[in-house]
Amino acid sequence: MEKKKELLRSLPKVDESMVRLYPVIPEKISSVQLKNIVRQCIERERRKILSDVDNYTALTDEQWQNLFLSQVKQGLRYNLRRVINGTGVVIHTNLGRSLLSDKAAEQLVQCSRHYTNLEFDLSSGKRGSRYSLVEQLICELTGAEAALVVNNNAAAVLLVIDTLAHGKEAIVSRGELVEIGGSFRIPDVMAKSGATLIEVGATNRTHFYDYERAITEETALLLKVHTSNFRILGFTKQVSTEELVTLARDRNIRVMEDLGSGCLLDLSPFGLPKEPTVQEVVKSGADIVTFSGDKLLGGPQAGIIVGKKEVVEQVKKNPLNRALRIDKFTLASLESILRTYYDFDEALLHIPTLRMLTEEAGLIKKRAQKVLRKLKKASIENCTFSLQPTMSQTGGGAIPAYGLESWALQLCPAEVSLNRFESDMRDSALPLIGRIEDNRFLIDFRTILDTDIAELTLLLTEYFIK
Template sequence: MKKDKKPLRNIPQIGKLLEDPFFMEIQKDFSREEVLFGIKNSIEEIKSKEIGEMDKESLKERILKETLNFLKYPFRKVINATGILIHTNLGRAPLIKTEKEIIENYSNLEIQLKDGKRGERNSLAEKILNYLTNSESSIVLNNNAGAVLLLLSTFAKGGEVIISRGELVEIGGSFRLPEILKESGCVMVEVGTTNKTKISDYERAINEKTKAILKVHQSNYRIVGYTEAPSVEEICQLAHKRKIPFFVDQGNGLLFEIEGFSLKEEEPILNLVKKGVDVITFSGDKLLGGPQAGIAVGKKDYIDKMIKNPLYRALRPGKETFFYLQETLKYWLKKDFKKIPLWKLAMEDISKLKKRAKKIQKESNLDLKVEEDISQFGGGTTPTYNLPSVSLKLEAKNPEKVFRFFLEKDPPIITYIKENYINFNLRSIFEEEDKIIIKRLKELKENENL
C-alpha cells in the first residue's frame, strides 16, 4: 500500500492546538494572536512538504517546533561560518555597530539645519563621497542595479549603448545586465568577442544613434588566457573625441587602495575618476563595507540630470541607508578600516585566527581538526583573490543532520559541509561569537542522537 506523503488527515484542529497545554505554555511569552499566526504558518509549511506519514502526536510536536521558529520572526541575526565575507544570502556586508538614536527618531533627512528650509537627502553623503573619490558630484540610490538603470534611462533612452561581449554579466539572483539595459529603454550594441575586444571594435560601432559607451566590471568571473581589452584611458579618449559619454559600472566600492591588500583586479573608484570617466556606479557594501546601496560618482552635469529624472524618486534610499553609509565613509576618511566590520574580518591576523581556533577546540572538548584554509570577499568581487584563513572541521556520521542542528539554534550558525566534515571558517566569524560556537559544540556533544 502506498504511503500518504501528505498526512493532512492527522493534522490536529487549530482550536484544539491553541488549548493544548504546550501551546498554552508558549502563550505566556507570546499573545494568542501571535501563536495562532505561528500555528497557521506551520501547518501550511507542513502541507507544502512531503514529510511522510506521521501520527497526531508527532505532528503536534512538529507544529510546536515550527510555531516556535515562526514566533522568533523571520529576520534574525546569524553567525557566518562560511568564510564568505560579503555573503548575499546572509545580508551582504555586516554593518557598523553604532548608536541608532538617529535612525530610531526624527532626523534631518531633508531639512537644512542652517535655515530650516527643505533640503535634499542626497546632500548627506555627497560631500564626503566627492572628497574621497575626487569627483565633482555623487548620488546615492537603493542598489547598484538601480544606479545603472537610472544612469542609462537618463542618458541613453531611445538610443544605443555600446558594450563589450565579454562584459555581459549575470550575477546572483539571475541579475542580467542586458535586461537592465532593456528596461532602461536603450538598445544594446555588442562589440568584440567573448575573449577579445579592441578599441577599433568600439569605434566601428559608433553612429548617430549612439548615446553612450558602457564598460562593466566582470564581477564574479574572469576570462584568462588569449584575451585582449582596451584600457579605460583608450575608451575614454575615443568617447570624448566623438562627444559620447563614457560610463563604468564598477560594481565594487573600493574607493582607493588599502595598504596590505593587493586587489589588482579591482580598480579603485578614485583612479577611474582621475582617468576621466564621466560616471562610475558601484555598490555601497561590496568592498566599501557599508549598507546595500547604489552609488554614482562623476561629473556634475551628469549627476544633476540623474537627480532630475523622475525615476530617481523611486530608486532613492531611506534614512537607514544614509546613516550607515555616512558612518562607514567616516572611517574611510580616517583610514581606520578596522572599525568597519567587513575590513575588521579581512584584516584579522592569521596567527590570531589560529589561536582562536585552538581555544575553541580545547574548550569544546570535541575531536575538532584545526586546518589552514582560504576565505573570499564574495558578493561578486575579487573571485581570484583568496584571504588566508583557519577552519575548524568536525567529522560527522550524518553531516546534514548536524548542519541542521546548528541552523536551528538561536542565533543560527551557518556552517558548510565538505567531505563529511562540518566546517567553521573563522575568517567570517567575529571573535565575540566564539563563545556561542563553543556552547553549541558542547550541546552537540551531549546530544546522543547526533
C-alpha cells in the same frame, strides 16, 4: 478507505488543541497566531494521510503536543535573524553582505529612534535635500565633482543608462555582458532603460577600433562593466577607460564605468589582487562611475553614482530617481562609514569587511584555537575537533577567483550524519552556517567575529552534551 476515514476523524480539533496548549506555551503568543499554527500542523498531517494512507502512522497526544510546541517556537522567531557566518565568505550575498562598523550601527540606532534633518536645512530653516548629507563626503573621498546615492548598484546602473542613453545606442564589449547574482543581466538592464545595446569585439578580445567602428550618430554612451566573478584568462584584450574617454571626447558621447563592488582603498599591499579604485577611475576621465555601498566599501546596501557635475545633475533630475532614493537608515550608516575613510588606517581597523579581508592567517588561527581549547575541556566524546588550514573567499563579486589563507575548525560527529548536523546547525536558535568539505564540517574563522566565540562554543557544547 475505512482506514483513511478513521485517521482523518482522529485528527485533533483546533479549538481543543489551543485550550491544551495555552498553559504550556513558554512565551506570549496571540490567539490568531496560535490558531494559524495549529491549523497548519493539522493540515500538514491531513495531506500526509491523503497522499499515503498505508504508510501513515497516527500521532499520539504527546506527539501532537510536541509538534504544536515546536511550531510555536518557530513562529515566535523573527524571519530575519542573526546568524554566525562560518563559511569564510566575507561579503556573503545570501548572509547580508558587509557588516556595519560599531560607529555606523550606533548612528543608525540614533537616527532610527529620533527625528532627523533628513530633508531639512538646519542653516536656512527651509526644506533641504537628503542627497546633500553625503554628497560632499563622497566627492572629497573620490575626487568626483558630484555624487548621488540610490538604493543599490543595479538601480544606479539602470538610472544612469536611462538618463544618458534612453532611445539611443550604448556600446559595450561583448566580454562584459555578464550576468551576476539573482539573474541580474547587463543586457536586460539596458533593455529596460530604453537604450539599444551595441555589442562590440569578441568574448575574449575587444579592441579600440571595435568601439570606433561601432559609433554612429545614434551613439550616446560607451559603457564599461566590471565582470564580477567572471574571468577570461589567456588570450585577452580590453580597452581601458582612458582610451574610451579619448575616443568619446570630441563626439558628444558619454563614458560610463560600472565598478560593481568598487573600493576606495588599494588592497594589493595586503596580498590581494589589484582592483581599480573609484578614485583611479574618476581620475581617468569617465563621465559617470557607479559602485556598491555594501561590498568592498563595507557599508549599507546602496548604489553610489559619482562623476562630472553636469552629468550627475542630469541623473538627479530623472523622475525615476525618486523611486530609487535611499532612506534615513541608509544615509545614517553610509555617512558614518564614509567619514571613517578620511583615515585609511582607521578604515582598515574599524570597517569589518576591510578588517576581515586583510587579517593575517596567524591571527585567525589564534581565534580558532580559543574555541578548540574550550571544546576539548568540555570532554565531548561523540565528535572529534581539529584545526586545518583552508581558503576563504572575498565574495560579493569582488576580487574573484582569489582565495585568502585562513584556518577552520574541523568537526566530525560520531552519532549523526554530516547532512543532519549541518541542518541542525541551521535550525539552531542562533543558526550556524558552515560548509561540508571532504567529509568534514568546517567553520572558517575568517568570518567568525570575536563576539561570536562564546555563543559558538556554547552552541557546539550543548549540541554534543545533551
